[in-house]
Amino acid sequence: MYNYAISRTHSTEISEDLIQDTFLSALRAKDSFKGKSTEKTWLIAILKRKIIDYYRKNSRNIEDNLIDKAKPFKDSGFFSGHWLDKNAPHEWNISDDIENQELIKIIQYCLSLLPLKWASCFNLKNLEEIPNQEICKELGISESNLWVMLHRARLQLRECLEINWFKK
Amino acid sequence: MTQHDHNHLIKDKMPLMISCDQTTYLLSKNQHEEIGFITKLKIKMHLAMCVYCRRYEKQIKFLDKIIIKIKSAPNLNSFQHKLTSEQKEKIAESIKNQENS
Incomplete structure (x- = not known):
């Protein structure tokens, strides 16, 4: 337990x-x-x-005051919505890492760094597999907000994993 | 996070050419539910042009595989934590206290 x-x-x-x-x-x-x-x-x-x-x-x-703090995209100009140069994904050398315990530890670490609200969404959706409706009810958010937070959580996890695992 | 900041992601009609922000958002959503043929086509078009989003797609699939692994095996080595007897004492103690009150 x-x-x-x-x-x-x-x-x-x-x-x-x-x-x-x-x-x-x-x-x-x-x-x-x-x-x-x-x-x-x-x-x-x-x-x-x-x-x-x-x-x-x-x-x-916890009221959410993280207004796009971790958004890895440009938010103005002609290329608005495109990857910021420093945040753009690098090539990963994915091998049979999936069995690697160290990697799983890193992911755990990255999960623990997520803002609480994103983590709530992410864990309820992906780990507990609670239906959307119920998550929205429990957390008091709209469904489109749920999608956005799931999206932001993934973006941050990806970046965290890149920095802590693939750049070494 | 205000609703306004994300209107460009959730409005029904996205233009034919979508941005990286929108593409990655839709890729996440697609993992959980059906997003429609036209939208998929828009994603494909974007992916054809954008090396970063192609990488993102590949990486996020990899990430999801690991998440599934974490979900299905809470007893992986890296989670082999044991409560110390001290912790157990503490828990037992507070349970007793609350039971009596």
């Missing part, structure tokens, strides 16, 4: 809190556990719920 929480929140502290919450809820609701699934599955299901709650709470607390 601890590993699961870390793989979703990218933080040991938050994971500890979430585990604690999960056990508490589980204790309170232990009568509703009918033994249809294993205890582990049941606990993980509660934990998942806690993770969504965690993202929702944060999306309320």
Whole structure:
């Protein structure tokens, strides 16, 4: 469970809190556990719920003031919307890196650097596979905003990976 | 992030020639849902002209593969974290406290 929480929140502290919450809820609701699934599955299901709650709470607390802070595109002139020279993608030498544990660590690191709201969107969509509608409801955003944030999150992840992995 | 800043991404009608910003946005969206034939054609046209966005497309596919791997295997070596007995104590303690209150 601890590993699961870390793989979703990218933080040991938050994971500890979430585990604690999960056990508490589980204790309170232990009568509703009918033994249809294993205890582990049941606990993980509660934990998942806690993770969504965690993202929702944060999306309320932190107002988004990152107005295009990390936008890698030109925003005016004839070439508006084109890659900025310093941010344009370089050629990557992709080999069988996908099995590489170090690479996965770097990605984890990059995920942890995402602005919280983008990370919420990205994790709920790509890791928890929650439907769009539900994400929008939980985070209080419109669907087009969700797409934009997913897009920005990917742009930043790509750049982070390029800087920390492929440029070495 | 205000709605206004991204209007160029989400308005229904994009011009025939789309920018890198729009292309990369649509590539992300395409990963999750159907975006329509004409839009795909616009992406193809842009990719044919733009080496950076071609790289971006390739790299983002690679990135998504790794994300899928992270999703499906939370027990990868790099996540082998164990709660120390101290941490476990702490959790057990606060659970007891809250149960009693």
